[in-house]
Amino acid sequence: MTENSYSSPAPMPGGDAAAGGTDGGAGEPGPDQTDFDNVRDLADIPxxxxxxxxxxxxxxxxxxxxxxxxxxxxxxxxxxxxxxxxxxxxxxxxxxxxxxxxxxxxxxxxxxxxxxxxxxxxxxxxxxxxxxxxxxxxxxxxxxxx
Structure with missing residues (x-):
């Protein structure tokens, strides 16, 4: 499993490589996405x-x-x-x-x-x-x- 199962599957805003996003086009987090984003997603999980x-x-x-x-x-x-x-x-x-x-x-x-x-x-x-x-x-x- 390569995806963090706690993070949201929804793409990050501005993450579309075709639109000049920062994820490299392969679904990898860009330099502006931090661990804080993943922790914030945990707040939504019981x-x-x-x-x-x-x-x-x-x-x-x-x-x-x-x-x-x-x-x-x-x-x-x-x-x-x-x-x-x-x-x-x-x-x-x-x-x-x-x-x-x-x-x-x-x-x-x-x-x-x-x-x-x-x-x-x-x-x-x-x-x-x-x-x-x-x-x-x-x-x-x-x-x-x-």
Whole structure:
């Protein structure tokens, strides 16, 4: 994804290259467009949507680092990076659970899946309660199947 998902898809005034705009004609921000423009766009987005997008981004990045993505290269698994992402995700999920509504349970399930995948990928798994994010979620154990 090359476009900032928080910025408005509408072109900036004067951004048309044919009209002498500043975006270079390829949709790239011109020198007069600053990060302030993107921050201003964030003001129009409900807070829970920003939080949910951050959760999805952290989940996706952690899955990539664990090699869970389709076509992932096993040589690019990075458990240290995955640990950081999962711990950050757990903190965000714990802090925002009350605002997630009906999405809280599936998000917690996804987090738990990442924590279990981390444990499986580790040559020397952490003790229960010591894995990534478990200081926020408590010990994660495999769910028993009926």
């Amino acid at each position: 807070a829970i949507e920003v939080v949910t997008r951050a959760i999805v981004m952290l989940m996706s990045a952690a899955a990539e680092k664990l090699g869970l993505a389709e076509g992932a290269d096993p040589e690019k698994v990075d458990l240290d990076e995955a640990r950081r992402l999962i711990t950050s995700l757990a903190g965000l999920v714990q802090a925002s659970t009350e605002y997630l509504g009906i999405h809280a349970a599936p998000i917690r399930d996804g987090l738990q899946g990442l924590q279990l995948a981390f444990r499986e990928a580790s040559a020397h798994p952490d003790a229960p309660g010591e894995g990534p994010g478990e200081k926020f979620t408590g010990p994660v154990r495999e769910r028993r199947r009926p």
